[in-house]
Amino acid sequence: MPNSAPAATAATAAAGTIAADAVDPARWRLYRRMLQRRRLFVLALAGLLLIALVLDIATGPAGLSVEQTLKALFGLDGAGRTESLILWSVRLPQALTAILVGAALALAGAEMQTILDNPLASPFTLGVSSAASFGAALAMILGAGLPALPPVWLVPANAFLFAFGSVFLLQALASRRGTRPDRLVLFGIAMVFTFNALVALVQFVASESALQQFVFWTMGSISRTGWPEIAVLTAALAVAFPAAFRARWSLTALRFGEDRARSFGVPVARLRFLTLMRVSLLAALAVAFVGTIGFIGLVGPHIARLIVGEDHRYFLPASLLTGAVIMSFASLASKVLIPGVMLPIGVVTSLVGIPVFVALILRGRPA
């Protein structure tokens, strides 16, 4: 009987239960439309990223045309050896590094903001970058670092060690009973100042050339990384993103406060611990390879939040993609802003990203 289901629904509703056996088609359509809009935004970001990537690898001092670039990229006939070399050993590694670092920092920032319940949390504002800088400074200026490492890996390894250590410290504090998230944020800020002071101390005793090298490092650069670093970053993201995505409902529920999330059955302490592990891996690697890029981890999630809201099904991928897009355009801009000069990407990131960011804050609410 076609009418039996709705009749049953009416009967149970009359009895006062809240069982919902039938879907109201109109309201279901509205909900679907909202989700489709969110999905569309995520897809648009992916499309934008592709465009940015193509523009980025087609731009550079060697002046290859887009056609030459694409030929070299796909190994088509007519691609010269020089073009291929430029593309495969300079442009592509840089372009991919930009994307991966942007993605890693923004994803780390998004997760940090959720578990610490603070929109100002990011690898930069919580001292991860400062700690990495200190590690790098020790290696570059004092030559101190892990023994038995090839010299090229000394700086990133040291930066990673300190960055990871700083999040670990944060973690140790978080796992103490009754430590509230806002305390963690204050602790992170204390770490920023501590490591900055230590860096200044090391700089004070540095030789002029070491100092110059270090200052350049802190500005952030994607020209130091090659395929091994890209492989490491890709692997880290390939582990961290699916893990974060699996926790999407728990993370979304945590937005309603710890008590409520726990009452919904979310194991909040474990969620915080695992999330901080992912965050430390992503942030430490990114900062270790490219230096200080402060802005992405804060702004990527903010922009994502403004366009898709905080349903982490969309918020996590949108944050990741936004970070990647901004970094990719920053990489492009670093090559074209002053012709013939490649500006430090950390500086450009802020210059490109901040106007977009401010405009969005002034306009925005989730779509």
Next chain:
Amino acid sequence: MTDKALHITGIDAGYPRRPIIRNLSLPPMRAGTITAMIGPNGAGKTTLLRALAGLLPAKGEARYDGRALLRLSPGDLARHVTYMPQSLPQGVALTVIESVMTALRVSAAAGDGPDAHVHAQADAVLQRLDIGHLAFSSLDELSGGQRQMVSLAQAIVRRPHILLLDEPTSALDPRHQIDVMETVKEIAAAENMIVLAVLHDLNLALRWADLVVLLKDGAMVSAGPPEEAVTPEILAATYHIAARIEHCSRGLPHVVFDGRLRDRTATDTRGG
């Protein structure tokens, strides 16, 4: 028969080095009924609810349907008990429907179900609480009372066996206070839910509760059917106010407040 009840015996709960609830036992709370918990600010009402929800370490017994709730794992406890905190945080970029659906999705049971089913359940609760028109509003553009309704919807949609509500009506206008109490009572009866709600409005408690529990300084002052648990003498002793219980033209009890008690030891408030 609805013989599933919540039995609370000898509960101790509190904060590190700060015991609040001491050796508290309450009359059984029966399935399908509403228990109103009243008491002055700082009496330990929130503390008790949080302890029952497994959010605070607690000793003693909270027995429901043969289970010792305080010894269940957090995941198991969440299947039976839902706690609605006093407030919903600010600055959350989610719509109302997303918020209510998340409350279901986050549980393993509903987490993998088809979206349509979860949506239907959330939608039914929004309609039921008469906030269906807010489904696509962002939480941040809601009034305090509307947020409270969403907060309640998040708790109700989980259809727990035991629903713990912390001041569910504090921000609501009179019409919505009545709506909420009416709806919660219907749902409790229909779903055989045990509802324990902290209320500050004594008239709401008198009117809608099946059982009233009055708490002060972490201990029970009185408990029983509304008109036995709330008397002028008891109100004078716990709140230090002069109050009368008057019956209106329909015979329903109402608390009428006459003012503060000057003499804090006085218990006879009926004056003339």
